[in-house]
Amino acid sequence: MLKPLKNKRPLLILSSLALLGSISTVALTPKVLEWFETRQQAKIETALEEDINQPSLVLTLAEVPEKQRREQLEAIAASKNLSLERSRARYLLASDLLKEYEGGPALRQLERLEKEYPPMKPYILLKRGRGYELSNETDLAQATWKELIETYPDSLASAKALYKLGNYDPSYWDQGIERFPQHPNIQAVIRQRLKENPKQPQLLLLLAKYAANDPQSNPIRDRLVNQYAAQLTPEDWQIIADGYWIVNDYYKAAIAYQKAPKTPQNYYRIARGQQLQPRGNNRETVIAAYRQLMFGFPEAEETALALKRLAQLSPPQTAITYLDEIIKKFPEQAPDALLEKAKLLDKLNGGAEAAAVRQNLLSEYANSDATAKYRWQMAQQAAEKGDALEAWTWAQPITTNNSDSSIAPKAGFWVGKWAQKLGRIQDSQSAFQHVVARHPQSYYAWRSAVQLGWNVGNFNNIRQMLPQVNKPTSRPLPPAGSPMFKELYRLGEDQDAITLFQAEIGYKPTLTVNEGFTDALLKLVQGKNLQGINQVWFLQKKDDPEQQKEWQELRKTDKYWQTLFPFPFYDPITEWSDRRKLNPLLVTSLMRQESRFEPEIKSPVGATGLMQVMPATGEWVANKISLEDYSLTDPDDNINLGTWYLNYxxxxxxxxxxxxxxSYNAGPGNVSKWVRRYQVSDPDLFVEKIPFRETKGYVETVFGNYWNYLRIYNPEISQLLERYNK
Known part of the structure; x- marks a missing residue:
């Protein structure tokens, strides 16, 4: 008969508790506890890597004010279960408490947290040191930061630890300058030292290199050029020139590039920078600079652009020789050169030769953007004459041969409209379906959806619609940056995230697509909406094939479109839209076009704030609604006045x-004239006839914005589009 094992019951209890995920540490030996913690760390690391889209209550609290989220975080942090949620809650609670100078309670949340939250160990040590500092235990604070530096010598968190230690011993700042000049906290030290002793060119160079985008860096570059030019190497001049170029100080960049290494890009920028000089640019000097590139690097891609610039600067006959050089040496640029050559031949009365050039364009470069432009030009001329068949014939190939062209959405829509006019209903439906499927982000996708009978609103009923809006509940995962940065950003630890990402980028004159997008996310959380939105938009301008591929992949994601069409000021927009009985997405779309959600922006003519209200208009509306004390830069006041005027x-x-x-753009008087002059019964034709180019673009952009907000955030429309895109 077997005797029962003495330790059987505790082991069974331990096993049961482990299965429940709730182990009492009192009953565990250190070895078992270490095994369990290692296992839990692995689970959390896996959750971060693989389950990034799993629901997280903590992440939904990232942008909730600290006091309002305190109770929920405390409840999650008090859980007995080791989990990623509990770790995040404890970290956020500690961070919130430190901001309130509550060192002791923060330390309790941080106790042993690095054991269960591995990706955040360096920042946990940073915050623990701060907790000790607030508790007047400065020896423990310094010891904690020293532990961080010794344990993670290469981590950028160590830069901040060195910065903090420097407050007690300035020699740590010396280490920081030597090891982490790219870190914003260390750059603050450098600036202070330059303030105390300006004659330190090496420190100036560090700022010129690692703080190129900082508004304070142009004076730094100026000082280097004016006071230390003789000491600068070609590599130093490259750094200075790149910095000037980044901040659009092109003429200073051109002068600096003359002393930098001789590369095709630098030669091009020498010429282009001088050409962009607003006053006093010497045309012959600019031409000579472009020609220097042409002869020095005849095969470089920059030379094709230089030849194009030379053609623009030259009389027609000379320009044609430059265009011929492009056609001969740079096949990818040849279509645009052919189209431009045909225009010049027209000016020189070479009609037959121009026709031959255009025929060459059509036959040899059918898939090019230049061919699409030419086809569309001919289609428009035919439409003006009332010949729908000829217009359709010219435009239809664009939809198949040039589907990536910027003209393709418009061409596809009008192919459908002209087919309708010709009675070819099936062809028209196919054309509209093609636009919706192939160009879902375009204004013409909305116009096509209207033609297809979708419930997306039309010009005559869109104001009354109240579309359902499903906004994301948490921040997206940035495509660039370290795991530690990504976690800080998603937690809403914005200052730490911004500082860390800036340090991770370091000296990079040009960001990749993913880095640029990540930087745009950070701009949005800082309220720099104009910069952030525009930065995302210009990601498509990358010339490098690998970067183009990266952009194509990024734009397939929801986060790309949600960042391009964000929802700042959502609550006041919905409140005032409801009061005025206006579609809130229409108000949001107009605001995005007017100000890119910048509350204090002012136009050259004085239009101010989110909805760009003119002061006289604001005063007139304020009198109408008895609003006595208001400010056009106050978001609530501006939306109040702007929505009243939009309702008007x-x-x-x-x-x-x-x-x-x-009318919001051009004024009621102008629109009344257009209504009398043009055919309003066909709104698409009316838009084409608007004589003010700005207003025509404004109308298309505002309703294009509306369509994008609808397709991104409205579940009914997004599901319809998914079916079309399969």
Whole structure:
């Protein structure tokens, strides 16, 4: 008969508790506890890597004010279960408490946290040191920061530890300058030292290199050029020139590039920088600079662009020789050169030769953007004459041969409209379906969806619609940066995230697509909406094939479109839209076009704030609604006044949003003239006839914005589009 094992019961209890994920540490030996902690760390690391899209209550609290989220975080942090959620809650609680100078309670949240939250160990040590500092235990604070530096010598968190230690012993700042000049905290030390002793060119160079985008860096570059030019190496001049170029100080960049290493890009920028000089640019000097590139690097890609610039600067006959050089040596640039050559031949009365060049363009470069432009030009001419068949014939190949062209969405839509006019209903439906499927982000996708009968609103009923909006509940995972940075950003630890990412980028004159997008995310959380949105938009301008591929992949994601079409000021927009009985997405779309959500932005003519209200208009509206004390830069006041005026423009035109939006831009008087002059029964033709180029673009952009907000955030429309894109 077997005797029962004495230790059997505790082992069974331990096993059961482990399965429940709730182990009492009192009953565990150190060895078992270490095994369990290692296992839990592995689980958390796996969760961070593989389950990034799993629901997280903590991440939904990232942008909730600290006091409002305290109770929920405390409840999650008090859980007995080791989990990523509990770790995140404890970290956020500690961070919130430190901001309130509550060192002791923060230390309790941070106790042993590095054991269960591995990706954040360096920052946990940083915050623990701060907790000790606030508790007046400065020896423990310094010891903790020294532990961080010794344990993670290469981590950028160590730069901040060195910065903190420097407050007690300035020799640590020397280490920081030597090891981490790219870190913003260390750059603050450098600036202070330069303030105390300006004659330190090596420190100036560090700022010129690692703080190139900082608004304070141009004076730094100026000092290097004016006071230390003789000491600078070609590599130093490259850093200075790149910095000037980054901040659009092109002429100074051109002068600096003359002393930098001789590369095709530098030669091009020497010429282009001088050409962009607003006053006093010497045309012959610019031409000579472009020609120097042409002869020095005849095969370089920059030379193709230089030849194009030379053609623009030269009389027609000389320009044609430069264009011929492009056609001969640079096949990818040849279509645009052919199209430009044909225009010049027209000026020189070479009609037959120009026709031959255009025929060559059509036959040899059918898939090029230049061919699409030419086809569309001919289609428009035919449409002006009322020949729908000829217009359709010219435009239809664009939809298949040039589907990536910027003209393709518009061409596809009008192919459908012209097919309707010709009675070819099936062809028209196919064309509209093609635009929706192939160009879902375009204004013409909305116009096509209207033609297909989708419930997306039309010009005559869009103001009354109240579309369902499903906003993301947590921040997206940035595509660039370290795991530690990504976690800080998603937690809403913005200052730490921004500082860390800036340090991780270091000296990079040009960011990759993913880095640029990540930087744009950070701009949005800082309220720099204009910069952030525009930065995402210009990601498509990358010339490098690998970067183009990276952009194509990024734009397939929801986060790309949600960042390009964000929802700042969502609550006041919905509140005032509801009061004015306006579609909130229409108001958001107009605001995005007017100000890119910048509350204090002012136009050259004085239009101010989120909805760009003119002071006289604001005063007139304020009198109408008895608003005595207001500010056009106050978001709530601006939206109040702007939505009243948008409602007013709607009332002037029987709630026709096309005319109301056009009137918001051009004024009711101009729109009334256009209504009398042009055919309003076909709104698409009316938009084409708007004589003010700015207003025509404004109308298309505002309603294009509306369509994008609808397709991104409205579940019904996004599901419809998914079916079309399969």
């Amino acid at each position: 423009t709607h009332s002037k035109y029987s709630n026709n949003s096309l005319l109301a939006i056009a």
